[in-house]
Amino acid sequence: MSYKGIYSKLVTLFSLLLTILFVYTAVSKLNHLDTFHLRLERMPYISSYASLISLGVPFLELVIAGLLWFSKYRTIALYASFILLGLFTTYIIIVLKYSDSIPCSCGGVISALGWKDHILLNITFMVLALLGILWSKKQYKIQATQKSVQ
C-alpha cells in the first residue's frame, strides 16, 4: 500500500471517529436542551452566555461533523474540531485549577467519566484532529508532486 493510501485511510478513520463524537454529543445536548442550558447556567465564567452556548455548540458540532465528509472542507473541519475541543479542554482545566465551584460532568454516557478522564478523552481526540490536519497536508503535497511530475 502506498503512503498516500495509508494517510488517506487514516484521515478518513479520524474523521469517522470525530463525526461519531460530535453527532453523539450534539444529539445528547439537543435531546435535553433545557437540562443542558441549566447546566451551563451553573458553570463558572460562562453562565451569562448560557443561551448562546446551549444552541451554538451543538449547531457547530453538527456543522463540523458534516464538513468532515466534504474533501474540500475537511482540513477546515479538522482545524475547527481541534479548536473546539481545545477551547473546551482549556475551560475544564481553568475551572479545575482556579474556580472554587467545580461543576459535575455532563454530556451523555461521557458523564460517567470524571473531569480528568474527560480531559484525557478530549486530548486524545485533539491529537486525532491534529494528525488529520498534518496528514491531509501531506496528502495534498503528494498529490501536487504527482501532478507536477505528470
Added chain:
Amino acid sequence: MKKHLLKIILPAFAIVMAAGLAFATEESNLPYVGYIATESGYAEIQTDCPNVGQNQCYEGLDPVFNDIGLTDPKLRN
C-alpha cells in the same frame, strides 16, 4: 463503488450510529435528584452528581445529599 462507500455510506452509518447511541444512553444524561440544607430544612435539587467516587458533591457552596435527613452525602470522582 468503493468511492461511493467512503463518501456516502460510511458518514451516513457514523451519523445514524451516533444519533442512535445518544438516544440509547438518554437516561445517563438526565440529572439526578439531590437534597441541600436550607434555613427551613432541606430543598430538592437537580444535580449531575452520579454518587460514584469519594469526593463530596456541591451545589454552589452547599453539600448535596441523597436523603432528606441530609446524612448520606452524594459523591463524585
